Amino acid sequence: MPNTNRRIDPLPEEFRSEREAAQFWDTHSITDYEESLEPGELDVDIQRRHFEIEIDQECFLALREIARKERKPVKQLASEILKQKLRAG
Template identity: 45%
Template sequence: MPKKPKQIPEEFKTYEEAAEFWNTHDSTDYLDVLEEIEMKVDIKKRHFLIEVDMDTVELLQKSARKKGVSISRLANEIIQKQLVEANQ
């Protein structure tokens, strides 16, 4: 008899937590509880690589975890805020 899959958490605290769950679970085991959605994707979005020292990365990771957001999102928000303030 097949093993019953673990229940999907009601909500994930971070993207990393969701990634960990789905990296260790097969989505095809959940077809009866998943629902189809329509989603728009901005494929014009560009990604840029910047060098950041390890101390800064560690601070970003800690802050992002506390806020429940990705490191990229937090870094983008901080950079945007600083640039707006610098240009006022």
């Protein structure tokens, strides 16, 4: 049961900056302001999909070390290696 004795700060009409909004929401719960929420529309156009695969620790550590030497993200290096291997058949 919600605590009805708790004081809820008024929701500002607008925030002067993103930082001000972030500070407000860092210390307030959106559930306290549900009556102020309005439905919105969101168009999503997903161009790329990402997948996760499991690898053992030894492989990950080796990938991380090579990626560090080549100054690129581990996921980029892993994708490059897989693509090369798959092309080679």
